[in-house]
Amino acid sequence: MTFDRRTLLALPLAAGIAPAALLSDAAGQSATNGSVSRGARLAGDPVWPPAERFALWPGIPAGAPTPLPRPRPMITGRPGGYRDVQMRGVVQPEVGVFRAARPDGRAVLVCPGGGYSITSLRNEGIDVARVLNGFGITVFVLSYRLPGEGWADRANVPLSDVQRAMRLIRANARRYAINPETLGVLGFSAGGHLAGSLEIHHGLEVYRPVDAADRLSARPAFAGLMYAVSNMDPGRSHGGSRAQLLGPNPDPAMQARYAIDRNLRSGDAPLFLVHAEDDDTVPVANSLDMLAAARRVDIPVEAHILRRGRHGFGTRLPASSPGSLWPQLFDRWMREAIGPEAPL
Incomplete structure (x- = not known):
């Protein structure tokens, strides 16, 4: 929109x-x-949206509520300070395309966070894209539907959008000058939970196929999870994300489905984790649990646990902070994760 x-x-x-x-x-x-x-x-x-973008679905997606959610974009922040672009009321989800000046064929789909109640499109989308573009990475930023806005099958709505986005990007890989085999995902906070959901459920049938693109794989080549929610357990994770995704009376089967750490399997994509110990929104235990789970099933994983950084820092940590280097680390790790045999 x-x-x-x-x-x-x-x-x-x-x-x-x-x-x-x-x-x-x-x-x-x-x-x-x-x-x-x-x-x-x-x-x-x-x-938002940027000049180049594409819609995920032809028309209004299935399961839409009546009346439709009311688009509610917001600009946060004070005059002269940092201003985020946040979105509620997404009716027609879309993907913004951010091309690198010197693209090298690598690409990543970014899932902004916001507790599944908003999407932080600048702090954890646009700004991230601009930084990663500097490394030659083509970035796709996902504006996904929010499960608590009346959609049928609410818990599966974000996963439907991220699966469809991956397939459409791969279907148009030539247009974007990317290697579809090395397309990965990067998510922040609740968007990290969504990226993790794609990691474990890329093949789960959560929507009816629309066109030929839906015959393509939605599996990410790698997954970066930034201060991410890893499970839906009451008292153990982020209560707001749980309430928005699962609703007031969660189905135990859905709670189990979206426990990312307990659903990792051998052969899933390599993981990159970043989390601050002083995060008082999503406890650092979420990433520590992911690290332990990945090691149990022998998934390649790299984890950076910061002493300070709190929550929602995106690319805005001060230069004096070791955590400010995470984009450089992610760039180098990505090259290693996709492997030298993968053409760029």
Whole structure:
């Protein structure tokens, strides 16, 4: 969905921020279809959707509620400070495409977090894409449906979107100049749980096939899980993510299905884990459990446990923090994970 002028005027903005100054992209967009004209934007500010993107489903996805969720984009932050772009009310999920200036064939699908109640599209999407583009990586940012907004089969809705995104990217690999065999996934917080769900359930049938793309594999070549939720256990994980994904009276079978750490199997994709010990939103035990589970079933895993960083840091840790180097580590680990035999 596109932020238009009417939507911007309705946003709960911090005092003193002019709506027209909030969203822009380098290329600009025409004023058709409700998008904000180039002249109304300031260079360097975040935009969603980017100029290049694609929808996941033809029309409204199956299982839509009546009435449909109301799109509710928000700009967070204070004047002069960091401003995130957050989304609620996703009716038609889509993928933003961020191409590297010098692409090397590698690609990753990014799943922003937000407790399954929002998606943090700038902090854990756009900004991540811009950093990884610098390493030659083509990045796809997923704006997925939120399970607590009335969709049928709520617990499987995000997994349906991420599976479909992987298949559509692979179906159009030539267009994006990527190697479809080395496409991986990177997720943050609840988006990390979604990336982990793809890791273990890439072949699970959670939606009715739409077209030829659905004959392709949704298996990621690797999975990066950043301060990720690893399970749906009450009192052990993140209560907000559990409540949004599973609802007020969770089905035990769904709770077991979405325990990522307990469903890892030998042969699953290599894992890259980053978590801060002082995270008071998603306990670091979630990543420690993933590390232990991966070692039990002999999945290649690399884990970086930071002393400090708290939660939701994206790419914004200070340069003095060791954790600020995670994108460089991820870049090098990715090359190792996909293997020298995989052409880029």
